[in-house]
Amino acid sequence: MATITRKVPDLTKLPRIGLNNLKDLPGARKAERRKGRGPGSKRGKTSGRGHKGQGQRSRKPRVGFEGGQTPFYLRVPKHGFYNKNAKHFEPLNLGRLQYLIERGRLDVSRPITMYHINKAGGLGNVKQGVKLLGNGAEWFNCKIDIEVSRASQTAIEAIERQGGKVVTAYYNKLSLQALLHPEKYNERLKPRKALPQKSEMPYYLNEKNRGYLLTEEGQRRLSEAGLAGCYVDENGRVAVPGKPTVEGDPPAPTKEEYLKQLATAKRVVKTPYEAAVKAKYGDKWETAV
Template sequence: MELNTIKPSSGAKHAKRRVGRGIGSGLGKTAGRGHKGQKSRAGGYHKVGFEGGQMPLQRRLPKRGFKSHLLKFNAEITLSQLQALAVEEVDVLVLKQAGLVADMIKVVKVIKSGELSKKIVLKGIGATAGAKAIIEAAGGSIAA
């Protein structure tokens, strides 16, 4: 192999389509743009979702749903996760240090999932009605 014989492999390079260069090329006259209309003009185009002035689909359909921006500060913890903790008094800081909730969490709620057999005192943590009953049955309490 010599430097002067190197060339791209076959099929790697292809000629650029030259539009508007006469009828013999097959892309003369309108240059593949069809007749008239916005899409045939230079610089003429529209944004995504534009339907020619007709009310676009995303505006014809009704608005639906809501997602609170405060949800990212809320977290849930299960009874089985509380059972695995080695401490008796649990607050948000203890849960963050244990890695059970993220650092930016502000509100934590205990949900009824799993079993709890040891006494646990919750401070500044909410609980569902079912979880509260199980915590109190195990001898624990919930302090607001």
Template sequence: MLRLLSPLSRCSAFKPNIWNSRSRSESMLASLRDTKGSYKKLKRVGRGPGSGMGKTSTRGHKGQKARSGNRKPTPVFEGGQTPITRLFPKVGFKNPNAKCLSVLNLDKLQQWIDEGRLDASKRITMKHLLKTRCVHVIKDGVKLLGAHRKRLKSKIEIHVSQASKSAIGRIEYLGGKIVCEYYNKLNLRALLKPEKFNVLPRRAMPTHKRDIEYYTNPEKRGCLVDKRHLFPQLPPLDPVPENPTQAMPN
């Protein structure tokens, strides 16, 4: 029986059938498929009528949305007519460095003191002015003016953002004290509404040249007069008299 078998038959009788295993693996690779729902075919438009999405390529007939480019115009697009931004010329400008200071006159300050809303024996700050509605809105600070300054009869100590020369003279003539303090947005909010902060921020120093020159000037009663040495770029000040408002009329 062994003599009738060919040499190849005798060898394959004792070895696995590698040809059958290879064909089996090839058939498994050919039958692999993606999990259902894991792959989504893209919509191929513009491939002729036979594709089912030919001719207008799902864009409809004519119109703005059928054109190439941006299908959603910008909010300022007005349908092709001259936009309003080009129809009217520009007039004026807005100063980005301007400050919106609330104005307070000395006569109204004396009225609030007479009515008992403000205590002249204690320091008056912008928080007291806003709380007592002496000033209704404070955006960038309060500027004290000297309108009807002769009506002020009380000796007070007040801290505001800015003050006019006449207001400073009247307050110091009565023996009071006025200090112009610098506040940025954060520090001003911390002064007016300290309950909004878990930890109050540190006082910021002015960075603009205009603010530095104002709050380091003793004539303006700035709060940084004693810290003028921190700004070496400032020019030297002219000598200021000790009592410039001593001879001011009552």
């Protein structure tokens, strides 16, 4: 069988590389053609720009200029808008959480917060919090206690099915940075968790969302802020016992009294569908809806 040999240069016989013998490979650099140096250079007189006009000038028009006619970006109508109140949460799926646990990056024997997930490399650029999503719920099999900013119902059901616990907590920008990077703050001067904004209170007062304001710590914070016993009414507004929900309304009752009023109150027609059902069934329309 014939053998193939390659000519490998002996590196010991090659000159030592130094600043005095470094140079580009042949053809790596191409000399620039000189312009305006006579007809023999092929770029003389007008330097290849032709006679007069826009191409002869040294200053080119800006990008998007179409000679004076209405440019394309003005002819096309605008659409959509930017919602300044939108929340941008970093997504975290259950499949990713299972991977971090199986790799040993997360300790399931203690409560898991966004700080532990961030240190484990499970998050990207966290701006306003983390939302737990249910992708991978069918193979998630770990019992964990986790605290995040938001959580989908699929993710909550999958964790509680394994005997775990989910708590959704509100963090503003300052308290979120203190949670993710505690080394930057003095322990004595570390900012504590802030109460949610008025528009976000209903989410964290809802048992369906496992809001932290229903926990012992959340109730204590509400008491300190003068919001003890607050709840969400049927209109989605936060009601504080003894205070009017809207200016001009009577003081709101306690949560127990409010639930009794809902149980005994007569249902009011709110939609065309309910109006049609009432016209068909009469006084028994509430049970038929």
